[in-house]
Amino acid sequence: MKLPKLHLGLIGAITLLTLAGSFIWVSSLEEPSDSAVAFVSIGLDQATLSAEVSPYEILRANEHFSDIVLGWTVEPGFADEFDFSFTGQRQEKQNLIFTVDGASNIDPAQELVSLISSRLAEYNEVAHSTYKVALAEISMVEGERAESRLVLGATLLAFLLSLCVSLLISGHFWNPTKAG
The missing domain is CATH 3.30.70 (Alpha-Beta Plaits)
Known part of the structure; x- marks a missing residue:
């Protein structure tokens, strides 16, 4: 299962965008209160x-x-x-x-x-x-917020999602040329 560079770039871009988004989201959360x-x-x-x-x-x-x-x-x-x-x-x-x-x-x-x-x-x-x-x-x-777990979870989810999207685009799950 060899992925083209375009798909690897897509996986990396989606993962980085989601990572940046999760950092922004976590920083906008209210401070936990005691x-x-x-x-x-x-x-x-x-x-x-x-x-x-x-x-x-x-x-x-x-x-x-x-x-x-x-x-x-x-x-x-x-x-x-x-x-x-x-x-x-x-x-x-x-x-x-x-x-x-x-x-x-x-x-x-x-x-x-x-x-x-x-x-x-x-x-x-x-x-x-x-x-x-x-x-x-x-x-x-003391109130606590697990920022690192939120960001790690969002990053992992983004990586898996982008991997699935990339495999779907490349035809590993479904190939229209072999369907007929």
Whole structure:
């Protein structure tokens, strides 16, 4: 399978154009932003519960209550009290993960945990319950963008595409003179 110089030039030109285009595209992408992540575990204060309550019932109550806490975060009034964009999800059972987008330090995540704690205190007062933030771990996640992988993938795709086009043009896949 010997390719003429014209086809090799075509392969090289398409690959270089795609490489240049992918460099321009990657440079136009927004800078990745950092985010603060808060891992929060919600639980009942077991010291205040009667001995008749089984550990399984406590676990189930904590699990269901974590859904209630997530519901608080999507309530419009909550957004008025917290100025940052964030997402929340239940990881497992009573464990919640909140990601505060665009945070440059952990302060917004700490503010979010404090707001949840104050909402819990209000709830406990009204409902005569003993839920609390049992654990809160906050960390920073640096935003990253894999420019080299994007450019390498675009270059490889361009090379394969130009090779297929060149083979198609040269008649290796389909030859109209042999068709009749």
